[in-house]
Amino acid sequence: MPKITMRQAITDALREEMLRDDNVFIMGQEVGVWGGTYAVTRGFYDEFGAKRVRDTPISEMVIGGAAAGAAMNGLRPVAEFMTINFAFLALDAIVNHAAKVRYMFGGQMKCPVVYRAPGGGGRQLGATHSHTPDVIFAHFPGLKVVSPATAYDAKGLLKSAIRDDNPVLFIEHHTLYQIRDEVPTEEYLVPIGKSDVKREGTDVTIVGYAQGLQVALDAAAKLAEEGISAEVVDLRSLRPLDMGPVLKSFQKTFRAVVVEEGYRTFGIGAEIVARLHEEGFDYQDAPIKRVAQYEVPLPYSRELEQSALINVDRVIKAVKEVL
Amino acid sequence: MDKETLLHWYRQMVLIRTFEQKCSELYQQGKIGGFLHLYIGQEAVAVGSINARQENDHLITAYRDHAHAIMAGTDVKYLMAEMLGKATGISKGKGGSMHLADVSKNYWGGYGIVGGHVPLGVGIALAEQYKGTDSAVLCYMGDGSTNIGYFHEALNLAGVWDLPVLFIVENNQYGMGTAVERASAVKTMVEKAAAYGMKGKQVDAMNVFEVHNATQKALQAIRKGKAPQFLEMITYRFEGHSMGDPLRYRSKEEVHKWQENDPIGILEKHLLDEKEATQEEMDQIDEEVKQEIEAAVQFAEESPFPALESLFEDVYANDL
Structure with missing residues (x-):
């Protein structure tokens, strides 16, 4: 089995899911022309085009909310926050809207959105850019929160997250992008909610x-x-x-x-x-x-x-x- | 506009008002809990604009949301049942007054967080653009929403992506008890839309014809030019912000002045002046609506409260 980095595993998961389902698309800051600030979506803009790889302004509130709205209306957005620290600005969109609409309206709608967010400390980014605030998001029913430790889990969990009918926050620790482990070339999923x-x-x-x-x-x-x-x-x-x-x-x-x-x-x-x-x-x-x-x-x-x-x-x- | 249509509009406006009056009564009897925000005075906005939509257009609004649900075509009995927290309510008793939705009718709901639904409306529009349909989203909000970050980010993104959204600000002059001029650095809402490339139009929204006309044109423009549009509906709520509002922030004279332009009165006068309808015909409609509301209340009263087991249902799709 080839060893690949967690960065590559995430890239592969996104690409495979976009090839599998036309309703999967990516939106976020610098995901397109730039290729992703952590280079996760490098090449995607050329491969999938501006419709499916959508650069947004620096506007976390609307990234969080519009991704949820698109998900409610039948798409499967993967919205990227450049870092989880910036997702604080979208906390209301995520926990008060994406995670609530199904229950609050008696099960009439679903909100299959994935929020990807790199986070964590250890890269000398100072107080505002180094949070590990996972527990804040994990507090709320209606949202799923996953955070992988290996390339294998990252790929399998992200594919599950994209196929899940619920909002999922996918937290990537930015010091783990370079770790490598064995990842099968054939398709597999890692179930959410399994230790x-x-x-x-x-x-x-x-x-x-x-x-x-x-x-x-x-x-x-x-x-x-x-x-x-x-x-x-x-x-x-x-x-x-x-x-x-x-x-x-x-x-x-x-x-x-x-x-x-x-x-x-x-x-x-x-x-x-x-x-x-x-x-x-x-x-x-x-x-x-x-x-x-x-x-x-x-x-x-x-x-x-x-x-x-x-x-x-x-x-x-x-x-x-x-x- | 033919007579049948005009009488239908009249009926819708009276239905909304009678529904709201009944809600007020039930709230005072303690049968409706939580917050209750009445639409009385603003009926021409929902009736005029939603009658201009295509069937595949979407609706979304804030927490003053009963009228939009009625106009989406949801039977008032399911709305009344929701008010009373019953299992037969449109949101199964989980949402209440502020959170009515009927997805089967493209009504995505009322939302309690000021401005929070505006990005959702933008996202719903994004999905339609993505799928290549000719649907638009009618995204309603109060004047108070225009001061929150959500509004600005959402209008900007809709402008950048040319999304098919019609932003409809129901400017009823107050965000809770704070007058527009005390809360907004610019005096009109259309000035804010201009910052995001939308021309915007102010509409005399006590007049249902004006509202209908402006909405129709805006929706045509969206479908032609594939870009968002913006309407500022100048209206007024005759009741308080919510039940229990002490109304210290405005004078009785001011309220009376606006009430002289009651949107139902304006339509009524038009119907009589143009001899489109007789007083008897309208009285007949009033009576039918009264009975419809009474039947809705009876349905709601006789419906069961949600089973306690439903507490854990619909937290997630495919419940864990």
């Missing part, structure tokens, strides 16, 4: 997703050198959240650490810990630890920024605390 065991182990369960999952895997590899066997579970989807594999693993290891790049307070980890407490209390042998970003706006200077973010050492330290 996945990415590494098997017996001593401790490490739960993560996206960039946090990669940090967790790196930590697990190092722990193995010390004879500690960590099982790593990838959430992949934040809503719907699939606790099945997490609980199953916890029932085996009795100990858990949750890794996320966002803030600890009211974060993904808080939810996972609460669910483990509610649904797996009898299996708990130690306090469950959370590894998350420190509670500061992210600074520019490289070392300073890195010190605020999650890393392998912090995960290893947390694991040792629960063992």
Whole structure:
């Protein structure tokens, strides 16, 4: 199986879905002539034309809302926010419109829109451009939120998202575009709302997703050198959240650490810990630890920024605390 | 305009007003909850403009949305049932007064967030342009919507992409209790449209003929020139913003002055002056409408409330 980057996997997913279904189109800032600010849609403008690869003005509110409206009226838009930080401007369009229209009107309409948004910290972009605000979006029923950690999952999940009849926010961690893993050449889908065991182990369960999952895997590899066997579970989807594999693993290891790049307070980890407490209390042998970003706006200077973010050492330290 | 059409318009205007009056009554009896925004005074806008649409044209509006639903052709009994939160309501009791829609009639709904539906209307139009149809979207909003970012981004994008949208601002002089001149740096809405390449036209919207004429021309222009159009309907709401509005922001004299131009009165006078209809014919329609509304209330009252199991239905398509 060829190894490709997550960037290529996303590009391939978009292209395959556009070839499969004429109602799939792309809209967003610099998706066309420029080729995508992260080069995901390079070549698309020439291949598919201006009708299906639509450059927009810098207008997140209408990108969010018009994509939803087009989806309500039969199309399958993939709307790209240049970064998830800018999607704050479209929060109302996404959570108050795209995610509400079906329920609010008694099931009369569906809104099969995909919002793609690169995000995350670690690239020295300063406080406003480095958010990992996934939990904000994952809070609301009616919306689906996914964020892959591998090229394989990115491709399969994005294809599922485009075919899904519901609004899906697809969050791409911008430090993961260059990671590579095996991706089949034949068609496959990865279901939304299914967690996945990415590494098997017996001593401790490490739960993560996206960039946090990669940090967790790196930590697990190092722990193995010390004879500690960590099982790593990838959430992949934040809503719907699939606790099945997490609980199953916890029932085996009795100990858990949750890794996320966002803030600890009211974060993904808080939810996972609460669910483990509610649904797996009898299996708990130690306090469950959370590894998350420190509670500061992210600074520019490289070392300073890195010190605020999650890393392998912090995960290893947390694991040792629960063992 | 033939007699039959004019009497049909008259009937529609009276139906809207009677529906609203009944809603007011039911609200005061505690049978309608939440917020309730009445359309009384603005009937000529919905009736004049929606009668100018083609069947495949779409409608979308904000939260003062009962009239647009009636004009879309939805039976008032399903609207009344929604008001009462019943399972037979057009939105199955999930939406309420502000969130009526009837997709089977290309009515995409009323929306409670000021301006939030304007990009949706633009997107609905984008889908029609994409599919290559000759449908247009009639996207209604209040004057208050023209001060929010959504409005400006949506008009700009519609202009850039030449989308088939007719933006219809129902300028009823107040955004809640704040007069237009206290909320908008320019005095007219058409000035704002000009910034996005739309000429725009102000319409005496107490007069249903003026509204119909202007809408027809605008829709023709959209279909010919494939570009968005803009109408500013000068109108007035005779009631408060919503139920419970203390009405401290305008004088009784001002209200009375506008009421002299009651849109139903203007049509009535036209029908009598031109001898298109007799008072008896109109009285007959009034009576029929009254009965239709009473039947709708009875249907709503007798309908069941939604089963509690429906709470979890339609959060997602293909429920998880």
